[in-house]
Amino acid sequence: MEMKQIYVLAALLLSFVARISSLSITVNDVECVYEYVFYEGDAISGNFVVVDHDIFWGSDHPGIDFTVSSPGGNVVHNIKGTSGDKFELKAPRSGMYKFCFHNPFSTPETVSFYIHVGHIPNEHDVAKDEHLDPINVKIAELREALESVTAEQKYLRARDNRHRHTNESTRKRVIGYTVGEYILLAAVSSLQVLYIRRLFSKSVSYNRV
């Protein structure tokens, strides 16, 4: 049998300070992430934000597409052309679900995403398993509620990150373009003066102008 060796490398890239975050993945064309859902009827929730969005001219980039496919292959959820959204759906069956991001453009985009599969045991499970107390159901509900708050915070955090990118870019552009504008203005006006001087210089022609 052939050997396939997988190398895992954890590399460190210095960028800037952050506290909570979701996993980020760079989408070149299509990137898919899979998650296994154990029980039918589980609530799949999550969010994603496109972080690295270097728009040059226009501010209406069509964004990326997001699809969720069930284990059977049919598309359960579909969002088109967005720069970030939340989603929530109920799993029709258990199995491996596929979450895909599609980037219609050639520039790679970094997407920060978070997916959570939540299970709350119902009375049927309580009756079957003697280890389960009715209080466990309530605790599971509490946990899911807190989980949704945490997910919302991760979404806000990712959006704040994207906003920060835009602000930094604006700041750099303001300074860079203004200083460049001043230099260009001075250069152009001095070129004008030099040209007019040349027109009137004796060496070209005395009677031409």
Place this chain on the structure above:
Amino acid sequence: MITMKLPPFFAILLCTSPFWGNAPVTEAIWLNLPPSGTKCVSEELHNNVVVLADYVVVSDDHSSAPTISVKKENATHGQFAFTTQEAGNYLACFWADAHNPSKADVSVNLDWKTGIAAKDWETVARKEKIEGVELELKKLEGAVEAIHENLLYLKSRESEMRIVSEKTNSRVAWFSIMSLGVCISVSVLQLWHLKRFFQKKKLI
């Protein structure tokens, strides 16, 4: 350390924690690695955050990979943990380096936990001798504290961003007025210079 052959079914059982209604389900995602190419996931982390990551590699053609070493070697299944020493972007990359190239895709299951999710509740339960419902409630309390910390952090980030925005706003105003000033002064200089030039040339 361990040599194992992992049929996909057992891999799924192995890498997912048994769920008895109380154990929290962690975010374990599967990545599909093409025979050539790298897949990377990244996360921005603060200083002094505990990161715990479990990974399992499943190959479709049931090939096994021997020897696991921490972090950087050939691996089928492993776990690594570290505490961040500095703030920044942390990247975990997976790539298939096949000596005999195979057509089959390789799947990697990554269970990436940071901060409160990586807390070792077994140790806490043993130390404080609590169990069952009390332990679950303690976990919920930890989650609430984490939410509070995150809220405070978001607030501080928002205020930083507001400061930057307002500074940019005032800079735009100042630079525009200054550009008008530069424009006027440059044209005045031009006219003055040309006038002097023509007077010297005795054309005026």
